[in-house]
Amino acid sequence: MRIGLLTDGGYPYTTGESRLWCDRLVRGLARHEFDIFALSRSAEQEQQGLLALPPHVRQVRTASPWSAPESRHTGRRRTERGYGRRERREFAECFGRLAASLCTERADGDAFSDGLYGLASLAREHGGLGGELRSETAVRILEAACRAPGVNRAVQAARVPDHLAFASLLERALRPLSLDWYGDDALGAVDLCHAASGGGAALPGLLAKRFCGVPLLVTEYGVQLRTQYLANAQLSVPVRALQAGFQRRLAAEVYARAELITPGNTHTRRWQERCGADRAKLRTVYPGMSADRFHAVGEGAYEGEPHTLVWVGRIEPAKDLIALLHAFAEVRRAEPEARLRLIAAPAEGAEAVTYLAHCRALAAQLFPDEAADAHAVGDNPVSFEEIGGPEAPELADAYAAGSVVVLSSVVEGFPVSLVEAMFCGRATVSTDTGAVVEVIGGTGLVVPPRNPRALADACVALLRDPERRSRLGAAARARALELFTVEQNLAAFRGIYLELMSHNPVHRENADESAAPQPFAHPAEAHVPGRWAAPTSARIPSNSHSSGPSWAGSPIAALLQQRLDAEAEGAGA
Missing domain, CATH: 3.40.50.2000 (Glycogen Phosphorylase B;)
Structure with a gap:
C-alpha cells in the first residue's frame, strides 16, 4: 500500500512536532511505501535538514508557507499567471463565499466548502492564487463581508488594518491550494492520505480527496484548534475572531471529509466532537512510546x-x-x-x-x-x-x-x-x-x-x-x-490502513468502466520474497501503476489463468 503522510512543522525535519511518532510509524510499517508531504514551520527548521529516511520512503516534497509572498524559496508552488476577466470574476465569487462564511457565528459549511474548493480548482487550472489573495480585490471582498448584516460584533468592529492583517494570514493559510502536489506523480498516486495533525497538514488531504478520490485519515495527538486559538492571543479582537472562524470551519470540513479520525485521547476527542466530528468516525489510538x-x-x-x-x-x-x-x-x-x-x-x-x-x-x-x-x-x-x-x-x-x-x-x-x-x-x-x-x-x-x-x-x-x-x-x-507502547500504536495503524483500503478500493484511470476496482494499488504478493511464475497469458491485465511485480506474474494469477483455460475447454467440449 502507498501512503501519503502529510505533516505540518515536523517530520521529516530534524526539529519540530510529531517527529518521533511519525518516524516510528514509517519505520515500523516497512511493508508499506510512504510519500511524505511536509509543510515547514521556519527557515531555521529547514536549515537543520531532514532525518535519515528508510528506503521504503519513495519521495519527500516540502513547501514553505511561512516565506514572504514574493519569495520563490521552495520552487514548488505553481507558476502564477495573470488571471483574465472570467477567472477574476470566478475568484471573487469563490472568495466572497469563503469570507462570508467566516464572519458569522452560524456555521455555514456549504459556503465554506464551496469557496475553498472553488479557489482550489482555480489554482489547479490557472496557476497559483497568491497574486489574487494579496490583491486589493480580496481586501475589499473581506471588508464587505465584515460589514454585511448578521455578522458577529467582533468582526463588525474590524477596520482597514484588521482587514489587511487577516488577508495576509488567510493568504498564508491557503498557500497549500497553489502547490503542485495534486497530480498523478504526487498525491494522486497514493492509496491513502494520512494527516499527522489537523489544520494545515490536513488541507492537502482535503484536496487530494476532492481531485483524486484519495481517502483521508486524520490523526490528532494534540488539539490543533486549541493550539491555534492560543497562537492568536496577540492579535486584535476582530482579527482573532476572523482567524478563529477560519480555523473552526477548516476543522469541521476536515472532520466531515475524513474517512476516519484517530484522536490520541478522550480530551482531544471531546474537542473534535464539539467541532462537529461524527462519533462513528472517531477511534482513539494512544501515542506509541518506547519502553x-x-x-x-x-x-x-x-x-x-x-x-x-x-x-x-x-x-x-x-x-x-x-x-x-x-x-x-x-x-x-x-x-x-x-x-x-x-x-x-x-x-x-x-x-x-x-x-x-x-x-x-x-x-x-x-x-x-x-x-x-x-x-x-x-x-x-x-x-x-x-x-x-x-x-x-x-x-x-x-x-x-x-x-x-x-x-x-x-x-x-x-x-x-x-x-x-x-x-x-x-x-x-x-x-x-x-x-x-x-x-x-x-x-x-x-x-x-x-x-x-x-x-x-x-x-x-x-x-x-x-x-x-x-x-x-x-x-x-x-x-x-x-x-x-510503540507496538500497540503500530498494530492499531496497521489494522486501520487495511480497514480503510478494504472500504475504499483503488480505481485506476486507465481501466474501462466495466473493470472491477482493485483493493490495493500494490498487491500483497509484491511483498513476498522469491521468484514468481512467468505470465502465461496476456488476458489478465497487469497493474501499470505498481512499482512491484504485476498481478499477471503472480502465482494467484497463474492459478486463475489455469482455471479460466479449463473452463473454456469444458465449454468448448
Whole structure:
C-alpha cells in the first residue's frame, strides 16, 4: 500500500512536532511505501535538514508557507499567471463565499466548502492564487463581508488594518491550494492520505480527496484548534475572531471529509466532537512510546530515594512550578527529610528563561537557609537540573532518582512525562488536567490544579506509605505496557490502513468502466520474497501503476489463468 503522510512543522525535519511518532510509524510499517508531504514551520527548521529516511520512503516534497509572498524559496508552488476577466470574476465569487462564511457565528459549511474548493480548482487550472489573495480585490471582498448584516460584533468592529492583517494570514493559510502536489506523480498516486495533525497538514488531504478520490485519515495527538486559538492571543479582537472562524470551519470540513479520525485521547476527542466530528468516525489510538530505555528502572533495578519527589518536563508557565514549590514547602513541614528535584530540558526562548529565573528566586525565598547552590543536590531540598547534566545524564535516571513523580500542570494535552514515569514503575501525583485521568486510570493520585495544599497532602501520603507506592507503581507500569507502547500504536495503524483500503478500493484511470476496482494499488504478493511464475497469458491485465511485480506474474494469477483455460475447454467440449 502507498501512503501519503502529510505533516505540518515536523517530520521529516530534524526539529519540530510529531517527529518521533511519525518516524516510528514509517519505520515500523516497512511493508508499506510512504510519500511524505511536509509543510515547514521556519527557515531555521529547514536549515537543520531532514532525518535519515528508510528506503521504503519513495519521495519527500516540502513547501514553505511561512516565506514572504514574493519569495520563490521552495520552487514548488505553481507558476502564477495573470488571471483574465472570467477567472477574476470566478475568484471573487469563490472568495466572497469563503469570507462570508467566516464572519458569522452560524456555521455555514456549504459556503465554506464551496469557496475553498472553488479557489482550489482555480489554482489547479490557472496557476497559483497568491497574486489574487494579496490583491486589493480580496481586501475589499473581506471588508464587505465584515460589514454585511448578521455578522458577529467582533468582526463588525474590524477596520482597514484588521482587514489587511487577516488577508495576509488567510493568504498564508491557503498557500497549500497553489502547490503542485495534486497530480498523478504526487498525491494522486497514493492509496491513502494520512494527516499527522489537523489544520494545515490536513488541507492537502482535503484536496487530494476532492481531485483524486484519495481517502483521508486524520490523526490528532494534540488539539490543533486549541493550539491555534492560543497562537492568536496577540492579535486584535476582530482579527482573532476572523482567524478563529477560519480555523473552526477548516476543522469541521476536515472532520466531515475524513474517512476516519484517530484522536490520541478522550480530551482531544471531546474537542473534535464539539467541532462537529461524527462519533462513528472517531477511534482513539494512544501515542506509541518506547519502553525499552525505562526497562531497568521499571523492573526494580533502581529503587530511588524514598524521600525524594521528582518533576520532569519543560520549563514553562503552563507547568505551574510555582504551585509545586509552594506545595513542597508544605511537604517539608510535614516531612523534613523530603527533597524535590526539578529535571528539565534546557530552557529555550525568553519566556522560558524568565520563568525559570522566577522559579529559582521563589525557591531561594521559600528555603532561604538551604538554597545556597541552585544546582546541588546535597543539603539543598530543591534542585534545578538539566537532562544531560551531571546529576541526570539520562532520562531514565531522572525518574530513578526519586520514589514519587509529580505533575503540577494547569494545561496539559497527553502527559508524556507521566507515561514515562509509569514505564519506570513509579507512583505519581498529578493535577486533573487534559488527558491525565485517562492516562493514569486509577494507578496514581490526582488532585485539582492550582491547589498547592491538595498537591502537598497527596505527596505526603505517598512518602509515608512505601507499600502503597509499590502497589501503585506496579499497576502503573502494567497499564503503560498494555496501552502506550510503540507496538500497540503500530498494530492499531496497521489494522486501520487495511480497514480503510478494504472500504475504499483503488480505481485506476486507465481501466474501462466495466473493470472491477482493485483493493490495493500494490498487491500483497509484491511483498513476498522469491521468484514468481512467468505470465502465461496476456488476458489478465497487469497493474501499470505498481512499482512491484504485476498481478499477471503472480502465482494467484497463474492459478486463475489455469482455471479460466479449463473452463473454456469444458465449454468448448
